[in-house]
Amino acid sequence: MSLGRPVWQATRRFLQEILADNNPxxxxxxxxRRQAFVPLNTAKMHLPASIGDYTDFYASKEHAxxxxxxxRGKENALMPNWIHLPVGYHGRSSSIVVSGTDLRRPNGQRLPGKGQPxxxxxxxxxxxELEMAFLIGVGNNLGEPIPIEQANDHIFARDIQGEHLNINPSFT
Structure with missing residues (x-):
């Protein structure tokens, strides 16, 4: 990914060409084919890259x-500056896992009811929640913004995850 968009494009063209029906x-x-492909029933998912860091934004008013x-309670739920610029926070990259990974239900302190310890x-x-992810292939120098016109030269991949739901799952 760090080699930049020209390499990404050339690799994609090569894969499209070699996988085309008319290419012998x-x-x-x-x-x-035996060396190049893995049978689907033996395939193992991997993270596509080492994820060093990420920033998460409250981009949905409902989620924020x-x-x-x-x-902060219902009266102060939305921070005043949120309507001008969605709030971002530093995420823990070690929590990013491959789809299908078994997850352990998190533990923590909570209030079981009003007036109870x-x-x-x-x-x-x-x-x-709805999540949109971008893998940045070529970064920028510290403090230098990336103009929107150059975003495609930096964003290697993007994806949209599932919907925002509050559920009580049956697993423990």
Whole structure:
């Protein structure tokens, strides 16, 4: 990814060419196909890159409000500056895993009810939200912005994850 957009484009063109129906290189070479491909039932997912860091933004008003209610109450749920610039925070990159990875329900302190002391234990709700991810292939120098016109030269890949739901899952 750090080699830049010209290398990304050349690699994509090569893969499209070699995988095309009318290209005999792989199509007609059983041994090369055996070396190049892994049977789907034995394939193992991997993270596409070492993720050194990430920033998460409260880009949805509803999500920002839901989180704000948890920390500041309903009256002060949305921070005043949110409507001008969505709030971002530093995320823990070690929490990024491959799809399908079994997850352990997080433990923490919570209030079981009004007037009751806090208890420690597994979470009782899991929050799913819409997430959009960008893998940055070529970064920028510290303090130098990337003009929007040059974004395609820096964004290697992007993806959109699932919907925002508050659920009480049945697993523990």
């Amino acid at each position: 290189t792989l199509r007609d070479n059983v041994e090369l 409000s839901n989180v704000g209610i948890m920390f 806090p208890v420690f234990g597994p979470s009782v709700k899991i929050d799913f």
